[in-house]
Amino acid sequence: MPEQIEILRHYLYYKYFLRLKSRKRLKRRQERKIKKHLDFVAGHSQIYQGMRKLEDYPVADKEFMMGHFHELNTVGIGRAEAERFAVKAEQERDFAPKLRGITVGLSSGTSGRRGIFLVSDKERVRWAGYILAKFLPGRIWDPCSIGFFMRADSNLYQSVGSKRIRFHFFDIYEDFESHRGRLEEINPQVLVGQPSVLLEIAGEMEKGQVRICPEVVISVAEVLEKEDEERLKKGFGLKIIHQVYQCTEGCLAATCRCGTLHLNEDIVHIEREYLDGRRFVPVVTDFERRAQPIIRYRLNDILVERKGRCSCGSPCIALERIEGREDDIFLFTGKDKTVKKVFPDFIRRCVLFAEDGEEEKAGNAGKGGNPKEAGNPKNLKNPGKTVSDYRVVQEEDGRIFVYCDLSEAGKQQVLKEFELLAQDRGFMMPDVVFMRYQYEPGKKMKRVERKQQTGKAGKETGAAGE
Structure with a gap:
């Protein structure tokens, strides 16, 4: 009592x-x-x-x-x-x-x-x-x-x-x-x-x-x-x-x-x-x-x-x-050979507005796209249906793995968004690999993640932590 x-x-x-x-x-x-x-x-x-x-x-x-x-x-x-x-x-x-x-x-x-x-x-x-x-x-x-x-x-x-x-x-x-x-x-x-x-x-x-x-x-x-x-x-x-x-x-x-x-x-x-x-x-x-x-x-x-x-x-x-x-700040090789840091929010935007991959919804991914507008939902002709389940992982070798169920047109839009981001931030375009999305029960879900060498992981975080 x-x-x-x-x-x-x-x-x-x-x-x-x-x-x-x-x-x-x-x-x-x-x-x-x-x-x-x-x-x-x-x-x-x-x-x-x-x-x-x-x-x-x-x-x-x-x-x-x-x-x-x-x-x-x-x-x-x-x-x-x-x-x-x-x-x-x-x-x-x-x-x-x-x-x-x-x-x-x-x-x-x-x-x-x-x-x-x-x-x-x-x-x-x-x-x-x-x-x-x-x-x-x-x-x-x-x-x-x-x-x-x-x-x-x-x-x-x-x-x-x-x-x-x-x-x-x-x-x-x-x-x-x-x-x-x-x-x-x-x-x-x-x-x-x-x-x-x-x-x-x-x-x-x-x-x-x-x-x-x-x-x-x-x-x-x-x-x-x-x-x-x-x-x-x-x-x-x-x-x-x-x-x-x-x-x-x-x-x-x-x-x-x-x-x-x-x-x-x-x-x-x-x-x-x-x-x-x-x-x-x-x-x-x-x-x-x-x-x-x-x-x-x-x-x-x-x-x-x-x-x-x-x-x-x-x-x-x-x-x-x-x-x-x-x-989970992504690290890219800059065109000037320096390391370019990109915050997770910019990475998720490259995928978030890919929609269902229909060509007419490609937004700013078309010709003459403005790199400053990469991932901007206002540029979509029909922004009602956006990607819901996805993960973006940067591997130790710099490759980007996009885990998301997209059509070919949707994948092309994601690639275009990354190209615009690379142009805006001045880094070399990395290899981007597309894989099917799979949810893993019991594991913390991280939409954006940068993999690191074993033993060199950063400090434990409390991000919406436990």
Whole structure:
């Protein structure tokens, strides 16, 4: 009972009492929280001993965090011990046990190297209250069922449950057919899952094969592409598909009532390392995490800042989108022999508007196309039917593999878009290989990906992460 009371206390605080109407008030709160947090860390973390100013902390990454796992955490748990414990839970699919009162989990290891996270009971309860305040459709004392499709369950997620709030875990490693009956029986008011799984459920609903009616749908663990978001809105009959940008390093962003993704600057401090005018890489300080301090942790995600303030009135920074991982910036050989970097958004646009391959819909792919307009949907004569399922992968040797079901005309349009992009960005046109699209259940869906040599993968990212 005391734990449920604590969740209720945090819920009420974040839902009704915390009012940050201006950027100035938000900054003052952050300064107070960071000072208090660093005072604790300086006295309890071996590697951060005596460090009481944020600017004194080095910028950390996954290699640093895992390499100094024992010296960094404040609960005396070693890396090997934590990893054995978490791997056993994954293998046995039993995520209830704790290690000396601490929840231990593994990140999904998108980059090839898994991280280990530690969460204390106090942090777990605070997180539950915060998430309920953000996304619960009714009041906390109203009955509510939550369906959660993920790779692994956790005490962290189960904290949300109570006598009135029922939390139901669906293992994505199991075939969807095994979930169909239980999902319909539960008919969750809140449905949570990665976009690839949500798209599958929405498709089954449109065919009449699944009958559920969620009030809130939350996308997690993968980048939610704009075209996928629109498909989900149509499939579930909702005006807003919510997102939670949650990863090993904390709950970093969430969707507001207006459908805009905001950084959760009420619980984290974000330094922005700009890549251009609006794109930036976040450097995260979570001033609520004590068991495993997250201080000046540089993620590997590319976030795009939104112009102007959101109509919801929140002073927290609004995001246009999560574009993808910094590791997935494509690298091309420039005509001047330098390396040319191209952001994932420009790559996806080369495929996104290929339509169904009919010649009259070739858009700007025809003669005299303007390279500045590559991938611009306004140039399509009939932009109603665009590509829905695709992947674009740059292999280590520079070749581009386009996984998409296209006609010959559609393939020619994609090639033309890449030629226009190459002309605009000044790089040599790579070989482009077309393959049929195939969805792989249980794996994180990445629409745009750059393959890297084994052992040279970048830092683990939280892109719409877990």
